[in-house]
Amino acid sequence: MLQPLTIVLLVGCLALGLLAAHHLLRRRLVDDPLILVGAALEVALLVQLVVGLAKSGAIANGAERATFIAYLFTVLLVVPASVVIAVKEKTQWAMAVVLGGAFVVAILVARLQQVWSLNV
């Protein structure tokens, strides 16, 4: 898709993952910086949704286009869901969930790029 956007998203995932790892090691729970980084990543994912939907017509195969659009929406759920789960947990496992969530977002973003490049 848009390569610069994908790179920004992967950097965002890395930032959230590093922050979560830092908090995990320091035994900290969800705090404002973590929420802000998560929110920034989510905004970038929303930008990806808009750009992706606008460009999705370029994928000729209907099933592949449906997959692409499904990924665009699915990836939006991961950050909010992990943060909500993490807020409720008062042990280090909270940060493990956020760390895992950041990893999953990175995989989904890479997968989106893959579906795009294989079909356009």
Place this chain on the structure above:
Amino acid sequence: MSETTPTTPTPDQSAAADAERPHTGHGFGRVLVAVYGLLALAATGRSILQITEYFDRAPVPFLLSAVAALIYLVATYGLARGDRTSVRLATIALTIELAGVLVVGTWSVVDPAAFPEKTVWSHFGAGYGYVPLLLPIVGLWWIRRTARATAAADEAAPRR
């Protein structure tokens, strides 16, 4: 988060005890719930797509994807709720899941022609980094561990 408080313990012990009370959806359980939720989402999405877009191509794997999706939903819900009935439900779901991934995994290796399309369980979940194979094992271990911890806690404080 306010489920399962059958008796009303005295205020001073209730807050501390509740925080420590073993629960399938707390601590490491949050990770399990998150992973199961994700797999439920992935399997549901995949099965909807497969069944609506190209069901004729391979009905068996596609129906299996749908069954897997349902089981993951039940497991997520059961582990997250964590009361006695929910945990029992989750145990059943995880047992079926383990049996399913073993049977379908073996079947797909022995007779690859039956699985022209990937499912979450074919080839023991290789397409998902073998997470579908490991997850029910880890999940059943966790349920067992939580049950033991609960039993130990009840023994220590039988009046709760």
